[in-house]
Amino acid sequence: MNLDALWESRRLFELGFLFTLRLTVITVVTSTVLGLLVALVRISRVPVLSQLMRVYLEVFRGSPLLIQILFVYFGAAFLSTSGGLSVLTAVTIALTLYQGAYISEVFRAGFESVPPGQREAARALGMSRFAIMVDVITPQTFTVVLAPLFGQYISLVKSTALASVIGYADLVRQAQGIIDRIGSPFLVYSVVALLYFVISFPMSLGARYFETRTSRRGPVTA
Amino acid sequence: MIIDVKQVRKSFAGTEVLRGVDLAVDKGEAVVVIGASGSGKSTLLRTINNLESIDGGKIWVDGVPVHEPHSAHLVHRHVGMVFQQFNLFPHLTALKNVTLALRRVKKLRTPEAEELGMAALQRVGLGEKAKSYPSQLSGGQQQRIAIGRAIAMEPAVMLFDEATSALDPELVGEVTRVMRQLAEEGMTMLVVTHEMGFARETADRVVFVDGGVVVEDAPPEQIFTHPQHARTQRFLQRTLAG
Amino acid sequence: MTYLDYLPNFFSGLAVTAAVSGLAFALALALGVLAAVARQWGSVVPRAIATTYIEVIRNTPVLVQIFLVYFGLPAFGLRLPAFAAGVLALAVNGGAYLAEIIRAGFRAVPRGQVEAARTLDLGRRQTLLDVVLPQALRLVYPPVVNELVQMILATSLLSTIALNELTGETLIANAITFQTMQVFTAALVLYLVLTGLVSWGARWLGRVAFHPPLDVRGIRRQAPLRRFSFGRTS
Numbered sequence: 001m002n003l004d005a006l007w008e009s010r011r012l013f014e015l016g017f018l019f020t021l022r023l024t025v026i027t028v029v030t031s032t033v034l035g036l037l038v039a040l041v042r043i044s045r046v047p048v049l050s051q052l053m054r055v056y057l058e059v060f061r062g063s064p065l066l067i068q069i070l071f072v073y074f075g076a077a078f079l080s081t082s083g084g085l086s087v088l089t090a091v092t093i094a095l096t097l098y099q100g101a102y103i104s105e106v107f108r109a110g111f112e113s114v115p116p117g118q119r120e121a122a123r124a125l126g127m128s129r130f131a132i133m134v135d136v137i138t139p140q141t142f143t144v145v146l147a148p149l150f151g152q153y154i155s156l157v158k159s160t161a162l163a164s165v166i167g168y169a170d171l172v173r174q175a176q177g178i179i180d181r182i183g184s185p186f187l188v189y190s191v192v193a194l195l196y197f198v199i200s201f202p203m204s205l206g207a208r209y210f211e212t213r214t215s216r217r218g219p220v221t222a
Numbered sequence: 223m224i225i226d227v228k229q230v231r232k233s234f235a236g237t238e239v240l241r242g243v244d245l246a247v248d249k250g251e252a253v254v255v256i257g258a259s260g261s262g263k264s265t266l267l268r269t270i271n272n273l274e275s276i277d278g279g280k281i282w283v284d285g286v287p288v289h290e291p292h293s294a295h296l297v298h299r300h301v302g303m304v305f306q307q308f309n310l311f312p313h314l315t316a317l318k319n320v321t322l323a324l325r326r327v328k329k330l331r332t333p334e335a336e337e338l339g340m341a342a343l344q345r346v347g348l349g350e351k352a353k354s355y356p357s358q359l360s361g362g363q364q365q366r367i368a369i370g371r372a373i374a375m376e377p378a379v380m381l382f383d384e385a386t387s388a389l390d391p392e393l394v395g396e397v398t399r400v401m402r403q404l405a406e407e408g409m410t411m412l413v414v415t416h417e418m419g420f421a422r423e424t425a426d427r428v429v430f431v432d433g434g435v436v437v438e439d440a441p442p443e444q445i446f447t448h449p450q451h452a453r454t455q456r457f458l459q460r461t462l463a464g
Numbered sequence: 465m466t467y468l469d470y471l472p473n474f475f476s477g478l479a480v481t482a483a484v485s486g487l488a489f490a491l492a493l494a495l496g497v498l499a500a501v502a503r504q505w506g507s508v509v510p511r512a513i514a515t516t517y518i519e520v521i522r523n524t525p526v527l528v529q530i531f532l533v534y535f536g537l538p539a540f541g542l543r544l545p546a547f548a549a550g551v552l553a554l555a556v557n558g559g560a561y562l563a564e565i566i567r568a569g570f571r572a573v574p575r576g577q578v579e580a581a582r583t584l585d586l587g588r589r590q591t592l593l594d595v596v597l598p599q600a601l602r603l604v605y606p607p608v609v610n611e612l613v614q615m616i617l618a619t620s621l622l623s624t625i626a627l628n629e630l631t632g633e634t635l636i637a638n639a640i641t642f643q644t645m646q647v648f649t650a651a652l653v654l655y656l657v658l659t660g661l662v663s664w665g666a667r668w669l670g671r672v673a674f675h676p677p678l679d680v681r682g683i684r685r686q687a688p689l690r691r692f693s694f695g696r697t698s
Contacts, residue, residue, distance in 0.1 A: 058656070059652070059656065062655065062656045062659045062660065063652050063655040063656055063659075064618070064619075064620035064621075064631065065617070065620075066621055067620055067631060067634070067648065067651055067652060067655065070631075070634075070635070070648065071648040074638060074644045074648065075644055075645060077644075078642075078644035078645060079645075154523070158523075158524070158525040158526070159525070160525075161525035161527045161528060162621070164527070165624055172528060172531075175531075179535070184539070185531070185532075185535035185536045185539065186535075186536030186537070186539045186540070189528055189531050189532045189535065189536050190532070190536070192528055193520075193528050193532065196523065196524045196525055196528065197520065197523045197524055200523035200524070201519065201523045204519075204522070204523060
């Protein structure tokens with residue numbers, strides 16, 4: 001067991017962890033924004049745009065993330081004259097589009113779960129569409145959406161591992177470098193798994209907590 | 223006495239819901255239990271057929287001591303129950319819903335079971351819906367099938383737990399008609415309900431439960447026109463005024 | 465050399481994708497049922513093992529799991545070829561997700577059903593077989609199919625361990641023909657067709673094999689259901 005060499009490599013693990021974190025944080029923000037926008041477009045039922053969104057969703061949920069990443073990265077290199085996108089940019093774009101598709105469905109389900117009577121009551125009170133959205137729909141959507149959203153973020157954290165395939169210096173990539181130097185692939189990848197677990201598990205507990213909070217029903221009386 | 227309930231107590235999470243209930247039902251009697259939400263009437267019903275255990279007191283149903291843990295499960299042979307939420311098995315047709323227990327519990331063979339099953343369905347007026355699935359039927363029809371399912375087992379007693387509370391108003395009638403029919407045919411029944419009309423017309427006795435105890439127990443003519451207790455009066459005023 | 469010359473390779477890659485997915489899914493189902501039963505009804509030790517297995521797998525990236533099997537196991541004397549390693553890794557991965565889907569399915573059968581069965585004097589075994597199981601099966605069908613779709617998509621990661629499934633062949637075709645856009649579009653289309661066929665087939669099966677017919681609008685590519693919730697639980 002090459003534990004000393006492992007300890008020596010801790011800087012590289014740290015680096016990989018930070019790179020993974022950076023990618024995660026960026027894509028959480030971008031995919032949530034995209035997901036929200038797409039969901040809004042879909043529920044507003046604007047004629048051409050909604051159909052387009054539907055196609056976007058089918059494509060990005062029906063094909064592998066890896067193909068999407070490779071498509072963006074190699075495709076950009078192929079199309080551009082200046083060498084294409086950086087690894088980080090390409091991965092961010094692909095991950096945003098991929099995760100954004102799933103997140104938009106979470107938001108859409110959330111919006112549609114608010115009873116239509118709410119909207120009607122607000123209209124009857126004379127509220128504008130915008131005000132209804134902000135004061136009536138969104139607050140009620142918020143609690144419903146929280147748990148599955150967390151689930152998507154957990155999925156996102158794990159998805160960032162694919163960035164290593166095109167050379168992004170995340171945890172997995174660093175691990176490969178470390179293995180090249182000290183061997184012990186089982187040990188090194190186990191450490192990597194542990195590090196991902198440490199990020200992901202607390203989030204999954206959080207998701208579960210929100211889940212029980214929002215799905216509790218009162219007891220049947222009499 | 224088919225049902226004999228003596229000083230039954232039941233608590234949920236520290237709150238005492240039944241505080242010493244006494245109730246007796248004779249063979250052939252139709253007894254209706256009324257009371258406000260939270261008064262404990264549904265809980266009382268559920269303790270009688272061991273869906274809830276009791277913390278104190280004694281219950282005998284058709285000779286079965288329900289308060290004794292190791293024999294309590296036998297009560298299901300003697301008691302049929304109809305739920306507010308129907309609880310029909312959605313993956314089975316109406317006929318299969320009715321015959322399932324006949325085949326599995328009474329070990330009847332399918333042709334026999336189906337004969338009895340069809341008879342039960344006809345008794346509740348739904349013979350032609352035998353091959354339909356619950357999702358294809360209205361609430362009133364579903365509940366009638368639930369009644370058919372319970373009576374097919376030939377219980378000594380039928381319990382009705384707010385059988386019409388989940389139904390649209392226009393569907394309530396078809397279910398109470400079946401219930402009245404059963405009462406007239408001599409079925410011993412204990413009915414928890416909000417339907418005062420049913421209580422007035424069909425009950426042999428009406429029992430008013432409030433705060434976990436039986437406050438008044440009398441024939442409908444008496445309890446609706448001359449309630450003896452102030453609490454009963456208040457309840458009736460509130461309910462009938464609305 | 466155009467990408468069209470590579471079409472046969474694409475299809476052989478597709479065949480490998482399908483083979484890996486099918487095998488892995490079958491194994492994953494078996495594993496999932498075992499783990500679900502152990503976690504839900506098992507005694508202390510099986511429950512602990514199942515819980516650890518499920519939580520570790522669900523909280524680590526599948527790519528890392530693949531690497532652990534392919535690059536890590538040789539240290540213990542188990543040197544698997546890419547195909548076998550891929551099937552094993554994906555089966556172990558899928559099993560954990562399926563276990564949770566199955567557990568959720570059982571919890572989602574309304575309590576009233578079991579109560580009604582009790583009042584009809586049905587015994588525990590009869591209640592399980594005749595009332596709970598058929599309903600649980602109907603409830604888990606869409607998410608289980610969705611998991612199959614996710615597994616098919618996950619096979620693309622096996623290109624990193626040099627398996628010649630669809631993505632692997634795509635990368636080779638790209639490297640040789642340099643017709644990047646066409647090559648990747650072709651791959652994309654083939655994946656969409658494959659997953660589309662599986663979803664459609666599952667919907668058809670739902671209508672045909674279930675009584676009453678299972679009307680499943682939910683078998684489209686749902687979000688990876690990392691925590692499947694049915695709302696009301698007992």
